[in-house]
Amino acid sequence: MHSPRPRPTELEARLERAKTDFARLCRAGLKIDMTRGKPSPAQLDLSNAMLTLPGNGDFYQADGGDTRNYFGSMQGLPEARALFARVMGASLERILIGNNSSLALMHDYIVYALLKGVPGGWAPWGAEGPITFLCPVPGYDRHFAICEEYGIQMVAVPLTGSGPDMDVVERLVLEPSVRGMWCVPKYSNPTGETYSDEVIQRIASMSTGAADFRVFWDNAYGVHHLTEHRSEIANLLHLSQQAGHPDRPLVFASTSKITFGGGGLGLLAASEANIAWFVARSSKRTIGPDKLNQLRHVRFLRDHNGIEGLMAQHRKLLAPKFKAVEAAFARRLQGTNFARWSKPLGGYFVSVDVHNGCAMRVVELAKQAGILLVPAGQTFPYRRDPNDSNLRIAPSFPEVEQVAAAAEGIAICIDYAVAERLSADGKI
Amino acid sequence: MHSPRPRPTELEARLERAKTDFARLCRAGLKIDMTRGKPSPAQLDLSNAMLTLPGNGDFYQADGGDTRNYFGSMQGLPEARALFARVMGASLERILIGNNSSLALMHDYIVYALLKGVPGGWAPWGAEGPITFLCPVPGYDRHFAICEEYGIQMVAVPLTGSGPDMDVVERLVLEPSVRGMWCVPKYSNPTGETYSDEVIQRIASMSTGAADFRVFWDNAYGVHHLTEHRSEIANLLHLSQQAGHPDRPLVFASTSKITFGGGGLGLLAASEANIAWFVARSSKRTIGPDKLNQLRHVRFLRDHNGIEGLMAQHRKLLAPKFKAVEAAFARRLQGTNFARWSKPLGGYFVSVDVHNGCAMRVVELAKQAGILLVPAGQTFPYRRDPNDSNLRIAPSFPEVEQVAAAAEGIAICIDYAVAERLSADGKI
Numbered sequence: 102m103h104s105p106r107p108r109p110t111e112l113e114a115r116l117e118r119a120k121t122d123f124a125r126l127c128r129a130g131l132k133i134d135m136t137r138g139k140p141s142p143a144q145l146d147l148s149n150a151m152l153t154l155p156g157n158g159d160f161y162q163a164d165g166g167d168t169r170n171y172f173g174s175m176q177g178l179p180e181a182r183a184l185f186a187r188v189m190g191a192s193l194e195r196i197l198i199g200n201n202s203s204l205a206l207m208h209d210y211i212v213y214a215l216l217k218g219v220p221g222g223w224a225p226w227g228a229e230g231p232i233t234f235l236c237p238v239p240g241y242d243r244h245f246a247i248c249e250e251y252g253i254q255m256v257a258v259p260l261t262g263s264g265p266d267m268d269v270v271e272r273l274v275l276e277p278s279v280r281g282m283w284c285v286p287k288y289s290n291p292t293g294e295t296y297s298d299e300v301i302q303r304i305a306s307m308s309t310g311a312a313d314f315r316v317f318w319d320n321a322y323g324v325h326h327l328t329e330h331r332s333e334i335a336n337l338l339h340l341s342q343q344a345g346h347p348d349r350p351l352v353f354a355s356t357s358k359i360t361f362g363g364g365g366l367g368l369l370a371a372s373e374a375n376i377a378w379f380v381a382r383s384s385k386r387t388i389g390p391d392k393l394n395q396l397r398h399v400r401f402l403r404d405h406n407g408i409e410g411l412m413a414q415h416r417k418l419l420a421p422k423f424k425a426v427e428a429a430f431a432r433r434l435q436g437t438n439f440a441r442w443s444k445p446l447g448g449y450f451v452s453v454d455v456h457n458g459c460a461m462r463v464v465e466l467a468k469q470a471g472i473l474l475v476p477a478g479q480t481f482p483y484r485r486d487p488n489d490s491n492l493r494i495a496p497s498f499p500e501v502e503q504v505a506a507a508a509e510g511i512a513i514c515i516d517y518a519v520a521e522r523l524s525a526d527g528k529i
Numbered sequence: 530m531h532s533p534r535p536r537p538t539e540l541e542a543r544l545e546r547a548k549t550d551f552a553r554l555c556r557a558g559l560k561i562d563m564t565r566g567k568p569s570p571a572q573l574d575l576s577n578a579m580l581t582l583p584g585n586g587d588f589y590q591a592d593g594g595d596t597r598n599y600f601g602s603m604q605g606l607p608e609a610r611a612l613f614a615r616v617m618g619a620s621l622e623r624i625l626i627g628n629n630s631s632l633a634l635m636h637d638y639i640v641y642a643l644l645k646g647v648p649g650g651w652a653p654w655g656a657e658g659p660i661t662f663l664c665p666v667p668g669y670d671r672h673f674a675i676c677e678e679y680g681i682q683m684v685a686v687p688l689t690g691s692g693p694d695m696d697v698v699e700r701l702v703l704e705p706s707v708r709g710m711w712c713v714p715k716y717s718n719p720t721g722e723t724y725s726d727e728v729i730q731r732i733a734s735m736s737t738g739a740a741d742f743r744v745f746w747d748n749a750y751g752v753h754h755l756t757e758h759r760s761e762i763a764n765l766l767h768l769s770q771q772a773g774h775p776d777r778p779l780v781f782a783s784t785s786k787i788t789f790g791g792g793g794l795g796l797l798a799a800s801e802a803n804i805a806w807f808v809a810r811s812s813k814r815t816i817g818p819d820k821l822n823q824l825r826h827v828r829f830l831r832d833h834n835g836i837e838g839l840m841a842q843h844r845k846l847l848a849p850k851f852k853a854v855e856a857a858f859a860r861r862l863q864g865t866n867f868a869r870w871s872k873p874l875g876g877y878f879v880s881v882d883v884h885n886g887c888a889m890r891v892v893e894l895a896k897q898a899g900i901l902l903v904p905a906g907q908t909f910p911y912r913r914d915p916n917d918s919n920l921r922i923a924p925s926f927p928e929v930e931q932v933a934a935a936a937e938g939i940a941i942c943i944d945y946a947v948a949e950r951l952s953a954d955g956k957i
Binding site (some may be wrong): 139140142145148149151152153154155156157159160167169170171172173199200202203204205208209212215216217220232243245247249250357361362363366384385386388389390391392393394468497 | 565567573576577581582584585586587588595597598599601631633636640645655669674678679789791792796813814815819822833
């Protein structure tokens, strides 16, 4: 972002105060990691009952299958798929449950597409020249890392506050080399924004140059509300089918931030053709997913109300941390135009846009003060933020007092970095 | 195999008796599945204590890490790697533990190799023309299925009873397009044979046309003894390193037939370069493996003695089933030269070579009698047994009485099919 310039004397005073506060901050000897959207121990405790499940002697799935053994449905336990039907916005026939990582499902879909081609396509994605994915920015670094790993070109598309700029998207997808698009449609990582119905309708119905264009719809925060206002989004699977593009959407979710980050379930919902294709590919890779862990989730969560109830408890633990960030930023930066930050209604992140050219400096200062932030640029393809402006703050893991201290520290670092930059600019 | 021909009258009488016995067999109305090497419920019961592990409140790994959460080592829990160090023949630094499938680790190594290339290689395996894998036969169908899926050409190499025919292997690997070789070195699937020290030394030290040639060493039955005689094999990792080919071997194993088929652990041991490369690749795919399941295994198995003790219990359940197969085959087929079958000292299979051109007929007859066998040819690349001779019998899952009944039935079907074929041959 660009900031209107304060008067020189004001700026000088502001920089001096920031320097003093920063020196005090450094002396405080903080050591706080705000890099990753990890659940806190208190959040993980909410699911501790799973640690003794399914229980000795209690290992049969509903159809009588022995979850301890090989085989069964490659798609996962039917009752587990039914459990997540509302979360996924799909019937259990259109859902596949893998092991502990939805990222792995996204990765594998891409790898299979590169080597084998997808339903509706005429060749493996890797058989022709380079292909391209659209990347709404700022976005999730691990999405971009998969593209980079496999030489998939990334084109950044600006987010608007209610999803990607669809005028840009609709123009870019006419190019046949564009085969995919990353989306985190709800409480997006990191901006927190939720795609509007109009945006989702346009994604479902837009014309694409490639017949086998896919939307990687990473609904990672579908039930991860932070307030009483529970954002809902339009059902991309339904809309795409209505628009004649049933195979376009690949809907992903996981329980990593519902039950256990290290021992959750990754999920995929998609058209019949996509699921059949993915099952056929995966069946070359493995005899099947860990069914015991799916049974554990069924026994623990029971039904959609069980999921919602658990998420309400998560919210109680998370909301105060987001409030602490908001309070610290508002206290120091409100009205300055040094920074603009998100006030998310859900998800795991606060996104901060500081004055252009200052993000790397803020991360560096924070590090000096013992506050670890993700490297600036991480939220952009190839880790390059053209404006050096965006910061991603992850307040979930540390205790609330630590989050408050870290947020105040980050605000000081922003104050320092931007005042410093504006002073330098003024001297040129 | 080829059978010396009995005299016509003998043969006629034999065929008549077999037909009578087959009719009786069909009336018995058996329904027995002998297709897959699955543990029986009684075997799975041995690990039921795992179903309540790690236990509520007991979720920390040795270094204090919280196994419930994201992150930690991509290689897996250090204590889990230490637990399997003897099984893998490698120190924990050279071991990686994934999720519930060692096949998935083999698959992923190949997929990464196709798309990215491997340490010591100069291009992705998929970048040049078709590559080739050597396939000792009969072998494991799922190995061959991965090759078929990705267009990797397969060349069959005969097994000798102590491993592949190394004169053939040493000649074939001089071709630079040969990049890999499948091996099940101990209690091989399905022949039950164990590779001799000499064979393993030759695999370790042979000259290959490709600098990035890899041996996929699927040691699936490393501790799966069926008798007091506990076969041991030479350490391919050590021998390859000594021979100047440290990156050649990829050693795989799993606990699917130690603890739970559906909820075990897949393992890889390899050189430092291979492990670092695989970790780098996998870290694009997932934040890490399911650490809780690794902790469960550590708490349950404790140490190598724990593994050996558990395997002794498996042996008690499995050995009588293999004895039942041996007894039924000996009773009916000994001295006939209609069939030759393995008497494995370990593993999960009995391999039967019937008179050439009769295997498909045996499977068909067995099916009529309610005994399900894997399709003939399944143990060969492209599912084509050039002699139509090999059958794979999996006696682990059904109860011992069922196994005995099935084995007697299969012996009748072999008798019938071979006598029928020899009679027909005689008439031509």
